[in-house]
Amino acid sequence: MTHDPTMTHDLLKVEGLRKYFPVKGSPRKVHAVEDVSLRLRHGETLGVVGESGCGKSTLGRVILRLLAPTEGRIWLDGVDVAGLGPRQLRAARRDMQLIFQDVYASLDKRQKVGQIIAEPLTVHGVGDRKARRERVMELLGMVGLEPSAADQYPHEFSGGQRQRIGIARAIALSPKLVVADEPVSALDVSIQSQILNLLVDLRKQLGLSYLFISHDMAVVEHICNRVAVMYLGQIVETAPVEDLFSGPRHPYTRALLAAIPRPDLRRRRGERPLLHGEPPNPETPPPGCRFHPRCPQAMAVCRSTAPPEYSAEGAGRFHGVKCHLYG
Amino acid sequence: MTGKETPAPAETVLAVRDLTVGFATETGAVRAVESVGFTLRRGRILGLVGESGCGKSVTAMAVMRLLPTPPAFVESGRILFDDEDLLTFPENRMRTVRGNRIGMIFQEPMTSLNPCFTVGFQIGEVLRFHRGMNRDAARDRTVEVMEGVGIGAAGSRVDQYPHQLSGGLRQRVMIAMALACDPRLLIADEPTTALDVTVQAQILNLLAQLQERLDMSVLLITHDLGVVAESCDHVAVMYAGRIVESAPVEDLFTRPAHPYTYGLMSAIPRLGRRSEYLPTIAGMVPSLDHRPVGQCYFAERCPRAGERCFREIPPLTSRRENHECACWNPHDA
Numbered sequence: 001m002t003h004d005p006t007m008t009h010d011l012l013k014v015e016g017l018r019k020y021f022p023v024k025g026s027p028r029k030v031h032a033v034e035d036v037s038l039r040l041r042h043g044e045t046l047g048v049v050g051e052s053g054c055g056k057s058t059l060g061r062v063i064l065r066l067l068a069p070t071e072g073r074i075w076l077d078g079v080d081v082a083g084l085g086p087r088q089l090r091a092a093r094r095d096m097q098l099i100f101q102d103v104y105a106s107l108d109k110r111q112k113v114g115q116i117i118a119e120p121l122t123v124h125g126v127g128d129r130k131a132r133r134e135r136v137m138e139l140l141g142m143v144g145l146e147p148s149a150a151d152q153y154p155h156e157f158s159g160g161q162r163q164r165i166g167i168a169r170a171i172a173l174s175p176k177l178v179v180a181d182e183p184v185s186a187l188d189v190s191i192q193s194q195i196l197n198l199l200v201d202l203r204k205q206l207g208l209s210y211l212f213i214s215h216d217m218a219v220v221e222h223i224c225n226r227v228a229v230m231y232l233g234q235i236v237e238t239a240p241v242e243d244l245f246s247g248p249r250h251p252y253t254r255a256l257l258a259a260i261p262r263p264d265l266r267r268r269r270g271e272r273p274l275l276h277g278e279p280p281n282p283e284t285p286p287p288g289c290r291f292h293p294r295c296p297q298a299m300a301v302c303r304s305t306a307p308p309e310y311s312a313e314g315a316g317r318f319h320g321v322k323c324h325l326y327g
Numbered sequence: 328m329t330g331k332e333t334p335a336p337a338e339t340v341l342a343v344r345d346l347t348v349g350f351a352t353e354t355g356a357v358r359a360v361e362s363v364g365f366t367l368r369r370g371r372i373l374g375l376v377g378e379s380g381c382g383k384s385v386t387a388m389a390v391m392r393l394l395p396t397p398p399a400f401v402e403s404g405r406i407l408f409d410d411e412d413l414l415t416f417p418e419n420r421m422r423t424v425r426g427n428r429i430g431m432i433f434q435e436p437m438t439s440l441n442p443c444f445t446v447g448f449q450i451g452e453v454l455r456f457h458r459g460m461n462r463d464a465a466r467d468r469t470v471e472v473m474e475g476v477g478i479g480a481a482g483s484r485v486d487q488y489p490h491q492l493s494g495g496l497r498q499r500v501m502i503a504m505a506l507a508c509d510p511r512l513l514i515a516d517e518p519t520t521a522l523d524v525t526v527q528a529q530i531l532n533l534l535a536q537l538q539e540r541l542d543m544s545v546l547l548i549t550h551d552l553g554v555v556a557e558s559c560d561h562v563a564v565m566y567a568g569r570i571v572e573s574a575p576v577e578d579l580f581t582r583p584a585h586p587y588t589y590g591l592m593s594a595i596p597r598l599g600r601r602s603e604y605l606p607t608i609a610g611m612v613p614s615l616d617h618r619p620v621g622q623c624y625f626a627e628r629c630p631r632a633g634e635r636c637f638r639e640i641p642p643l644t645s646r647r648e649n650h651e652c653a654c655w656n657p658h659d660a
Contacts, residue, residue, distance in 0.1 A: 051523035158611050188378035188550070193594040193605035200603060222596035222605065245598065259528035261553030262598060263580065274532060275525040278493045
């Protein structure tokens with residue numbers, strides 16, 4: 001194992017990550033993740049936002065090594081996860097867990113809840129049967145479920161309760177990093193807030209760090225410290241949450257924020273600024289800046305040259321933006 | 328629009344009265360919709376909001392007479408469309424209403440379109456059936472309607488199949504199909520829920536423009552309070568099969584009266600308002616077969632519930648102009 005000495009405060013550091021998928025019967029490849037670099041500090045929640053197909057879920061899965069990266073480095077607490085062999089990877093998995101969006105498909109309906117939550121403990125050989133049972137009871141309490149839940153089946157629970165079960169499983173091994181992939185998107189609003197509050201509680205209690213993947217900007221603003229905005233496989237803007245929401249720089253981020261219907265009556269129908277078209281096919285990303293065909297501020301240079309990440313620093317904090325407007 | 332200059336209230340297009348819909352199940356009948364009533368006037372947009380299972384879609388399907396019977400059955404009520412009760416229509420007459428005087432858009436454009444036929448054929452079918460147009464006339468009109476809903480290169484897209492189109496374009500095709508016959512009423516069930524926000528914005532804008540241009544009435548079913556705030560004139564909030572509050576949109580957002588509406592509005596994270604914890608509504612919606620009897624369905628979760636709430640079902644009563652609420656202890660009392 002190699003260690004990166006510069007990583008003192010970062011729990012996760014990703015550099016130059018790429019993930020391409022082959023296309024059946026074609027020499028082309030889907031460029032799902034294209035040269036992504038990011039950092040996640042201990043105890044921090046980093047939001048990854050973007051629309052469907054932007055590569056945010058693929059990014060989360062590559063970081064967890066559920067998918068092999070095509071290129072790039074992933075450091076988790078000093079360990080180069082991208083270069084690990086199968087045995088070492090299995091051991092490293094204790095430190096990184098996933099919370100899923102689909103609370104129906106992600107729980108085995110034939111297993112009792114107690115078994116589902118204990119599975120990571122069993123797989124990693126933690127404790128004996130009795131100790132695991134005790135740990136399951138403790139975890140149920142932490143996520144706000146009754147001890148009796150251990151002997152019930154997933155179908156006996158509502159969507160919100162199922163997500164609590166999924167969360168209990170994810171934290172069973174006391175991981176350092178939790179990737180939460182749209183953890184509240186499938187839930188009703190009154191349940192969403194309960195789950196978001198639970199995630200905040202657990203972060204504080206257990207010192208977790210979250211990579212929080214979501215398409216919902218309001219949820220991201222609520223729960224995250226920093227945000228990375230993705231478009232067509234690339235991170236186009238990164239900033240502390242306050243800076244991103246009060247002063248979005250990238251034209252895409254601006255459009256995304258403007259498009260959200262807000263429950264505050266300040267804007268009425270037909271008054272919203274519009275982004276034209278839809279994201280292009282990631283098999284054939286446009287040359288230059290990937291956003292230029294939809295960008296209201298596109299210049300000649302945007303059509304030919306991909307913008308590097310410029311620093312739009314404000315108040316001494318890093319605010320990165322991949323856009324020629326800031327060059 | 329002439330409708331806006333006339334002082335008299337616009338005519339009523341749809342009036343649902345005391346609608347109760349049940350479903351027969353193996354363990355007995357359950358009620359998905361109970362005593363629901365609302366009025367939709369010409370050129371207005373009425374929002375029906377609530378969380379999953381609250382009965383909003385069943386209400387819409389009942390209006391269209393699209394519920395499979397059995398297991399569904401309308402226990403009581405009237406659905407007055409242009410003063411005629413749709414529930415008394417025989418099926419063959421109902422077929423002349425659906426897709427013609429009442430258009431409908433569903434949430435999932437991929438499953439609502441037939442993958443085996445071109446989109447032009449599917450839009451044209453509505454015109455051939457309802458307007459008796461021949462193929463050429465239907466095709467010309469189809470291209471026109473497609474252009475009207477903002478589909479670029481409609482002349483060539485008309486011959487494409489649903490899978491060749493993006494999600495946003497498919498939803499535009501659905502809208503074109505629903506509007507091909509200039510309906511008086513459009514029922515839109517979560518029309519933008521499956522779409523990305525930037526595309527959702529395009530579709531919401533389009534619906535607003537079309538609604539105004541055609542002076543159409545819209546029944547908009549959604550779970551998204553943001554969509555409601557931007558789109559609707561009047562809102563009815565549903566909970567566990569009943570309407571718990573009904574008000575003009577401004578009034579509902581500035582002065583929610585029912586504790587459920589109030590809780591819902593506090594529970595959503597809002598841009599620009601950060602706090603560590605969100606207010607929550609305790610517990611969860613009672614399931615269809617476990618609804619409490621003879622009491623307010625929200626009482627168990629309600630922070631304002633008193634003794635009466637567990638003894639008597641609160642009726643929907645008028646609080647101020649056009650603002651009704653079904654609660655024994657509302658927020659503005």
